[in-house]
Amino acid sequence: MKLPFIHQEVDVTTDLRESNDILDNPQALHERISEDGYLLIRGLHDKNTVLSARQKILQKLESKGMIAPNTPLMDGIFNPDFPDPTSTGSMGNIELTQLPEFKTVVEGEPIMTFFEHFLGGEARTFDFKWLRTAGPGSGSPIHYDIVFMGRGTQDLYSCWTPFGEVSLDMGPIVFCLGSNCFDKVRETYGQSDVDRDLIQGHFSDDPIEIIEKFGGHWATTTFSPGDVIIFSMFLMHASLVNTSNKIRITADTRYQLASEAIDERWIGENPKGHYAWKKKDAKIESLEDSRKRWGV
Numbered sequence: 001m002k003l004p005f006i007h008q009e010v011d012v013t014t015d016l017r018e019s020n021d022i023l024d025n026p027q028a029l030h031e032r033i034s035e036d037g038y039l040l041i042r043g044l045h046d047k048n049t050v051l052s053a054r055q056k057i058l059q060k061l062e063s064k065g066m067i068a069p070n071t072p073l074m075d076g077i078f079n080p081d082f083p084d085p086t087s088t089g090s091m092g093n094i095e096l097t098q099l100p101e102f103k104t105v106v107e108g109e110p111i112m113t114f115f116e117h118f119l120g121g122e123a124r125t126f127d128f129k130w131l132r133t134a135g136p137g138s139g140s141p142i143h144y145d146i147v148f149m150g151r152g153t154q155d156l157y158s159c160w161t162p163f164g165e166v167s168l169d170m171g172p173i174v175f176c177l178g179s180n181c182f183d184k185v186r187e188t189y190g191q192s193d194v195d196r197d198l199i200q201g202h203f204s205d206d207p208i209e210i211i212e213k214f215g216g217h218w219a220t221t222t223f224s225p226g227d228v229i230i231f232s233m234f235l236m237h238a239s240l241v242n243t244s245n246k247i248r249i250t251a252d253t254r255y256q257l258a259s260e261a262i263d264e265r266w267i268g269e270n271p272k273g274h275y276a277w278k279k280k281d282a283k284i285e286s287l288e289d290s291r292k293r294w295g296v
Contacts (some may be wrong), residue, residue: 003220004241005166006139010207012174012240016040016221016229021141037235044110044224045161050225053101054163057249060096060163066236066247076164076247077134085135097129104159106253111228113257115157124258126266128273134248139171139241141202142210144185145254146199146233148191148274153260159230163249166223171242173229173250176207178216179236185214186234188294194277195265200211200287201277234236 002009019039020027033039034057051074058073068077078085096102105111106123115123126149145158166172179185185203194201204210207218222241231237242248258261265272276282285293 001168002256003174004139004171004243005087005174005207005238006141006241007209010218012218012220014060014221016175016219017239018269021152023114026118026120028238033133033230033232037177038231040221040229041114042224043128043194044114044228045108045226046110047224047226049101049108050105050161050163053099053105054206054249055099055162056099057096057131057133058226058247060099060160061247066076066135067265068245073187073243074164076249077245078247080245082135085137088126093131096133097131102129102131102251105163106159106251111159111255119155119255119257122258122269124262126254126263126271127268128266129273130205132248132250132252132254133173134239134242134250136242136245138248140239142176142204142207142236142238143202144190144234144236147194147199149254149263149266150193150233151264152262153256154233155260156233156254156256158233159253159255160226161186161228161251162223162225162255163251164225167244168220168222169242169244170246170248171240171244172223174218174238174240175231176210176216176236177219179214180232180234182214182216182236185236185294188296189290190234192290193267195274196276198277198282198284199290202287203291205287207238264279 003012020042066079066082068079071077160173189203192199
């Protein structure tokens with residue numbers, strides 16, 4: 001079916017494979033993520049635990065005027081009078097990411113136990129948390145995660161967690177299946193660092209160009225509270241545009257072995273984050289110039 005990316009509608013399948021059948025087999029999990037680039041796990045978290053966090057987040061958003069008046073809080077209906085639905089100030093917002101109910105999900109036993117089992121040792125997560133409260137019209141461009149957080153171990157994984165139902169019209173995460181095997185892209189763009197190299201960060205604005213030039217196909221699915229999708233640093237992804245009237249609440253968090261090197265930008269009581277890339281006077285290389293330099 002055709003679903004909306006930022007600039008165009010594109011054929012997207014809903015054929016993401018679930019991995020609940022191999023949760024007790026670390027070797028099989030590694031083989032699958034090596035092959036597919038992701039692990040979709042249904043119901044990893046207790047649904048009520050996730051919904052408790054959703055309620056606390058929505059209460060904070062309501063206090064900021066983001067929730068439509070006289071609507072049920074848990075429906076998360078966006079207030080059309082709020083100034084900018086695509087810029088909600090939630091990513092890394094301590095008021096939200098330090099909520100005990102939120103941390104119970106992203107740092108709680110189910111996810112930490114999974115990663116200790118999967119990685120074969122004590123796991124840790126970045127202290128910085130990417131919580132996204134995306135209103136109507138929100139979407140994100142196509143990218144690898146590694147260019148934003150690649151200064152530590154390369155054996156690092158992203159986990160995308162929905163805090164509520166995410167239907168197709170709410171703009172879920174979307175993956176280019178097969179992109180983890182785009183060797184030329186991995187060896188060029190995938191070795192970049194946005195703060196060091198001052199590049200745009202994303203790889204493309206054109207999802208059709210990606211599959212025509214490199215291969216693969218775009219795929220997503222619907223999500224329920226409790227579900228997670230874990231993916232490698234080198235799986236191209238984006239988020240579809242939220243065409244609903246609701247706020248899509250999700251988090252993407254990172255996990256690795258505690259014993260391995262970690263990207264210093266995302267740890268500590270006050271992680272410094274992007275110290276050069278986000279500066280107003282930063283001279284960012286155009287996407288066209290970057291790709292010409294990389295030969296991709």
